[in-house]
Amino acid sequence: MTTMGNEYKNSIAPYLRANEAAAELNITVTSLYKLKNSEDPNRRLEPFNLTTYKGDGGFVYKREDIDRVKPLFVKSDLTVSQAAKRIGRSTTYLHKLLRNGDVPYYEDTYRGKKTFFIKTTDLDHFTSISPDTGKHDMIYDRKTGVYLFQPFKKDGRIARITHMKRVNRQKKEITLQVSAEEYIPFEEAIAKGWTPALAISYRKPITSYGYAQFEFPRPSTMDSMIYSIIDEFFGSSEYIVELLS
DSSP states (O other): OOHHHHHHHHOOTTEEEHHHHHHHHTSOHHHHHHGGGOSSTTTOOOOTTTTTHHHHTSOEEEHHHHHHHHHHHOOSSEEHHHHHHHHTOOHHHHHHHHHHTSSOOEEEEETTEEEEEEOHHHHHHHHHHOTTTTOEEOSEETTTTEETTOEEEETTEEEEEEEEEEOSSSOEEEEEEOSSSOEEEHHHHHHTTOEESEEEEOOOOOOSSOOOOOOOOOOSSTTOHHHHHHHHHHHHTTSEEEEOO
């Protein structure tokens, strides 16, 4: 066994094997090996045992060398991609927020590239004061067949879909209003046994010129006549209404 091998065995803490070093930097072992030939001296990372690694069972890196380059590979703040994933939005939406100055950010070098970073506290603050920013109103969800103000029934009670927002292509917010003060997510409502009292099937929208706009006072109860009128409008539009028994 070489001197390095004995030193590594006797003092594990100051040294890391290649897989351990790669995990510390959040990169692959292959990417780690490439760092010894980096043209950037700040990123260059050579194994401690470059000439004896075969006898030592693989490359070994000094802890101090890993700590030196770690800030270039591991950031405590969020990249645009990470921020988008955190709030369930697209990177395009996040870039729009940055351009508009809605969320503070800074630019730094990350893995050899100029990258935008967002502090978690700044992102959380924005979502707390603007929970619906960038969300789009929906009337009909083709995937689930749910539409705005659709009636649902359970044990003789009537509830209505009163909130529909599209967050992104995959994520939608749909809420069922059960009473004047009780609201539950659509998925939870289905799990609790709420079923549609009325359904519509999709038809190709009529896109010719002309439209009518109606305004109604907010109904105070789920069985309000206003909702019945709205149901009739859905029935006479480009949708087909089917009464469910």
